[in-house]
Amino acid sequence: MTASTTCRTTGLRSRTAAVGAIAVAGALLLTGCGDQTKKDNGSDSASTSAAPLADKLPAAVRDKGVINVGSDIAYAPVEYKDESGKVVGIDLDIAAAMGKQLGVDFKFQNATFDTLIGGLAAKRYDIAMSAMTDTKDRQEGIDADTGKKVGAGVDFVDYFTAGVSLYTNKGDDQSIKTWDDLCGKTIAVQRNTFSHDLAKDQAKKCKDDKKKALKIEDFATNPEAETRMRSKGADVVSADYPVAAYSVKTSGGGDYFQIVGDQVEAGPYGIAVAKDNTELRDALQAAVQAIIDNGEYEKIIKKWGVEDGAVTEAKINGGS
Template sequence: MHTPRLLIPAALAATTALLFTGCVDNTGGAAPESDAPASTIEVDGAAAALLPDEIKEAGVLVVGTDAAYPPNEYKDADGNPIGWDVDLVDALGAKLGLEVQYEIASFDKIIPSITGGTMDLGMSSFTDNAERQKQVDFVDYYEAGILWAAPAGETVDPDDACGLKVAVQATTYEHTDELPAKNQACLDAGKPAIDIVPFDTQDAAANAVVLGQADAMSADSPVTLYAISQTDGKLEAAGEIFDSAPYGFPVQKGSELAAAVQAAMQSLVDDGTYEEILAEWGVEDGGVDTIEINAGS
């Protein structure tokens, strides 16, 4: 994971966002009304039987999230996690007969907390890839692509961004993989480097583009589309969605928890709860029919 280097301090970005209409704020948003609340979901006994003994006995699933990536996972006005990922994990907990306990942490602290045993599962739109699989196992549950956004009326080509400032959330796939590869291609071609500008939160990255402090932003497709919808026409998509890859819930490497989560999530797919949750948030295009483990590459 990379240490973030900020164009402007995150606190200043959040303050500045309050001074401009059409800026992104990842707190205070209202969640859609759900037709399938976790309280109505019946326990799947076969999935629950697969749980590690210590989690089964505790009756609690400790879930780490940065809650800063709307609409996937973010905070309501009271600071509580909401989003379609949260609805899925609430349903997952209900299927396993577990209370879900959310621990809000910075994105780059979640996988180390899982490997260290202080968190059971991560829920922060993690892209499952081979590098991360060296540390944790992933239960894959969604397909997301990458989508760029730029100021309305500006032409930005994600395949030719040499010399541009591009904002991202620190330690996301876009920060650690996508943009470094694009930057290297620019350098190899003798073109100006891409100025990769990481921020602590996704709303700060989007605000940097709105405020003219970056030329574009790159994020997962549902996140970019949400950011565009929140900026009163100040942002628009730059190009098409590309490089689809699975989102996965990371769990400790070799843990029995992976099989339990896989079985419970598949049960949610099979009974229709999964599709209902995605549809409530308008993100059903990335839904999958089969829940797999470590399907990323």
């Protein structure tokens, strides 16, 4: 899930991947976000004294024993609520493994995606971890639409990569195979995501080529965009590939949606940290690298069937 980043379509590349790669447990269902997460929705960690990387944390965080995480908990399978209301997903599992290295709990707090960086700046959270793509615009605090600086920017610790996919109602592909086929269509997207940026870029291309206009409808959450398409208010939805594939696999028992065309590469997911919090940033980088090196990361990635997005190095600000 990427927000407010300038699209660089010339740098995108197709990457073919089967929908079946998202091998998640059939009992997990796509659900919308609700209120703040329950107290038991944080990650489990070892005690600080026993954790190998605890001394890398800022003293205030180490003493508190908790890292507060801003997240849009409506983006299965990255983070979402299961049937019991517990927050689960790829990010939750990665955070739990990091917590064992750092000796702290990661407590996820629910918010809409387009408010996460603002919430981080306002110190409502220590970090934002929500399928957020690491981009230069976010690093520098640049508004993608205006090109103007609107904030201090954030640093990222990269931990995954994901492409972007298009999907339609099942059996109604609208003859869509590529983004260029969207002219004359209506696309539903989550607001301020990379899919939203791609849609805006494509709308300009349709206009420049004097083709039929591309209409964009944006929503606070991806499930809302899907609901709009289900009601025939939109022809197509775009989301990060793991999310699109999960929706195709699980929504309506697999009867609601289908992916059309190949995914395009968006870039690395990153954990966002305030620019002035370099000690926490470096501790997070060390924790991600530690779970990559000790094999815990690989187990999590395989559990969720998203090996295609695995990284081997926890880079800082690796996005472009």
